[in-house]
Amino acid sequence: MNRQEEFAYQSKLDITEVQSDSRLQIGPFKIEFFRQNHSFPSNFGLFIQTPAGNVVHTSDFKFDSDPINDLPTDFDALEKIGQRGVTLLMSDSTGAENQGHSLSERVIFENLDKLFAGIKGRIISSTFASHLNRVQQIITLSEKYGRKVFLEGFSMKSNVEIAKNLKYLNIKPDTLLKPNQINKFPDDQISFLCTGAQGEGGAVLMKIANREYKFLRLKKGDSIVFSSSVIPGNERTVQFVKDQFYRQGAHVYHYQMMDIHASGHGYQEELKKMISLMKPKFFLPIHGQYSMLFEHANLAEDMGINRKNIMIADNGDVISFNQEKYAIERDKIPSNYVMVDGLGIGDVGEVVLRDRQTLAQDGMFVIIVAVDGQTGKVKGSPDIISRGFVYLRESKDLLKETRQRVIGIVEKSTLAEAKTVNSTFIRDELRDQIGEFLFHQTKRRPMVLPVVIEV
Secondary structure: OHHHHHOOOOOOOOOOOOOOOOEEEEOOEEEEEEEOEOOOOOOEEEEEEEOOEEEEEOOOOEOOOOOOOOOOOOHHHHHHHHHOOOOEEEEEOOOOOOOOOOOOHHHHHHHHHHHHHHOOOOEEEEOOOOOHHHHHHHHHHHHHOOOEEEEEOHHHHHHHHHHHHOOOOOOOOOOEEOHHHHHHOOHHHEEEEEOOOOOOOOOHHHHHHOOOOOOOOOOOOOEEEEOOOOOOOOHHHHHHHHHHHHHOOOEEEOOOOOOOOOOOOOOHHHHHHHHHHHOOOEEEEEOOOHHHHHHHHHHHHHOOOOHHHEOOOOOOEEEEEOOOOEEEEEEEOOOOOOOEEOOEEOOOOHHHHHHHHHHHHHOEEEEEEEEOOOOOOEEEEEEEEEEOOOOHHHOHHHHHHHHHHHHHHHHHHHHHOOOOOOHHHHHHHHHHHHHHHHHHHHOOOOEEEEEEEEO
16 A cells, blocks of 8 residues: 555555455465464465465465564464365475574564663664564664664655554554654664665665764764674675774674574475475475575475476476476566666666676777768877776877777778778777777777767
8 A cells, every 4th residue: 555655646456455364266266365474464375276276375484483573373274274285385495595493583582682781872773674573673672771763764664654554563652753853862762773784875774884874973882783684695785884883983783693683484494394284296496596496495305295296497487287297388477677767667678788887897988080981091080088998198008009000990991892981891890800909908898989970
């Protein structure tokens, strides 16, 4: 509903609210919802009755016997689903490379409690905006230790507002205050909660690290709490943010130092437990990198599922199956990124992106040459523009030789064409030969853009 309000000009969505044990029929499919533990409330898996057999989609899940602000996993309900016969199990693979069992949110809450009890200065916490369970824990502890909570970050504030309206969050009336009120309270009464734990460039935490956030400037005695894990690929940006905090005298706490974050995704023992409960004939690992899908497939084989009945699919693959067999079809569904650039949506393709990458890495080298249309001779000296490749004033020898080569290439090309000017042929020759020359001289390959003007 919140997304609908952001795009009010679009036609209204037909939304059906579901609960655990809700049942829907969509075409030939009968869908039942069952409760699953995750990092936010009302997370459901799906039991889908299809003409080809029963399908279970676990959604993101973990098995937590002692959660915070949620009910424990209902293993009896899961076992009853498995007893109905599962043809295909589609199971979350995000934690498939992690041995053992994921931590309970109870452990995280107790460790965060110890942190809050011992910190005397300001506490600046960051977690995923969707991790409402962790948001509730931080708010609860802030209230316990007499701290006001200052929320910042568009997605964080939006999610909290929605969760409050749905009564998923329990917050005292005077706990949440606006960030512009921070200076009205002593340090030991301030708990700042924001987005940016992955080092995102425009997020609030990065702005604080770079001293660009107007309502809060770091000082010695501040404590930064990263209550989230690092998503693979974000290691460098997260490290940069942490280093910035250390340089400014803050204390930094993160999940590698102590257990202040638990994954919302089950580890290997939980994944094997799900397979044993469902007892599927076919198995399709979903959600995660290919290595995670592969490890999950190995777990399924260890649990007794025939390897021939285990499928590992890439994004865009089309899978057909019935009670007896499955097949990954030859045709694929387009699943590439859709780029949004300015007012354009989807109009930036791979060629444009490759050109931008070339420009970013090696720059561009523009050659503008005027050619006499009657004689094929170069008129004047070719103009050269360099951006991101070499500084012209410091590369006079290179530019001089380049101009000489340009003149030679042009006049040789026109002689070969009986002194007629073929602009397309000349541009191609300049691009290839000057490109090779510049690489030989610099070991860089700028984008060479020849412009041939016939006069």
